[in-house]
Amino acid sequence: MKTGWIKILLLFCSLQVFSQQLEDKLWQAGFENVLIQEQRDSLNVFFENREFRNPGHSIYFAELISGKETEINNTNITWLPLYHNKLVGAYEASSFQLTTISQQQREFFNRNNKPFKNYRFSFRLHPEVVSRFGYYSDPFETKFNMILDTRVYLAQGLSLQTGITIPIVNNLDNHGMKLRAAPTMLHYFTQPWNAHFFSFSAGTFYNDRYGFDLEYRYDQLDSSWSFGFAVGLTGFYRLYGLEYSSEPMDKLYGVVDVEWRTGIENTSLKLSAGQFLYEDRGARLDLIKQFPMAEIGLFAARTDIGTSGGFQFAFSLWPGKIIRGKKLELRTTEEFRWEYTYNNEDPVARQFRIGMPRLSDVLRNYNEAWIKQLGN
Incomplete structure (x- = not known):
């Protein structure tokens, strides 16, 4: 005994x-x-x-x-x-x-x-790149900023993201070359019940927008199917150095989507429909392929504004960790995502960027089949 x-x-x-x-x-x-x-x-x-x-x-x-x-x-x-x-x-x-x-x-x-x-105080370096091609007088117009930001956790699931935007090159728009605040927002992420995910953000976002964004997704993580929706109310704002101007927050968007993991070469099909960022109504189809270090996708879209198509990709920026201490870290971004559309003039089926990946892009990488493949 x-x-x-x-x-x-x-x-x-x-x-x-x-x-x-x-x-x-x-x-x-x-x-x-x-x-x-x-x-x-x-x-x-x-x-x-x-x-x-x-x-x-x-x-x-x-x-x-x-x-x-x-x-x-x-x-x-x-x-x-x-x-x-x-x-x-x-x-x-x-x-x-x-x-x-x-x-x-x-x-x-x-x-x-x-x-x-x-958590450490983690400071993140990541680029913001916006490009437009095809003009005879200026065939390559681009805006390239480097953003240094951080995310501070205030409570379980609740965080504040803020930082500074450092302009490098801009021959695309009238944002100018003054230092300014990076997109700044309160963000709440939660999974109150298994397979039910919610994301809520409020603040200033990309695309010169400020307002509110709510996203829901049902994803069992071991299933080939998932679906969700995103709704939000936004307005236009402009920050030029310390000068701030804005328009009323009266632009509503709402998009539903369904995604199917095909089981063929780690590809997924995602169909989205509704009212997109610039209040155009229609649908968008994405074909997404996952690689261990990156994600590449093709898309086609048609709305009441017009027709468009293009590609997107996402990957981690080298070198990752730059400085790491017990309570402080400087690193490059865990995800740089960029999208190109052949229709440079009309904002057809534009997706809203809130400063973090969309739930579908996050949860796709937690799928059991994908985790097993990487681990084995």
Whole structure:
């Protein structure tokens, strides 16, 4: 009887030591909000990694860090990656099988999540590029700004994003070359129930817009289908140095979409319809292909303004980490996304940019089939 209790005590102590070592290693490697829940011979590991665009890479990296010690300690691990300080999914180590986030896991995370303590002050460098081609007098018109911004977590799921825009080149519009505030917004992200995701933003956005944006998405993460909608009320604003002007917030948009993961070469088809950013009504079809380090898509659109088409891509900017300390980090952006449309004049089916990826672009990378492929 005593021998049995001694074995249990030794197992518990070994698990605690391994848990602390793993937490320290993950934090040193750039992971944030690392929380570890110990359960007999298993661990639930909660974490966020803002350096990677693709969460599969962060899970795989965490798996490498845990190393052979997992086998030596006979420990089962469930990885629970976070996005903007909120739970997204739960994946079993090695198999990368998606599991349901339990109520016990939610309660543990809610008790121990401390945004101010568990995150670094992360400053992010990312470019803003807007181009127009085809004019005889000026065949390549472009606006290129470098943005230095940061995201501060105020409460669970609630953050403030702000920064400064540094103009580099501009022969496209009359924004000028003065330093000005970057898009600044309050943002709230949550998953109150499994597979139901909400995103709400208020502030100044890209496309010279300010206002409100609400997005919902239903995505089971192990399914080939997902759907959602985005609605918002915006107005035009202009910031020239410290000079600010705006128009009434009276432009409404609302778009619904459905996305199908085809199972062929990691491609997805996404159909969107409704009233787009510039109040044109119609539909847009995207063909999206995922690569481990990037995402490339083709699209075609038709609205009451006209017809258009083009391509888009998204990838992480090199080198990622520039400086990293215990509480401070400077890095390049985890996602640079750019879109080109052949119709330069008419804003046909323009998507709204709020300063963070749309839910469909985020959750596509958490799909179980995609995580398994990256991990194996």
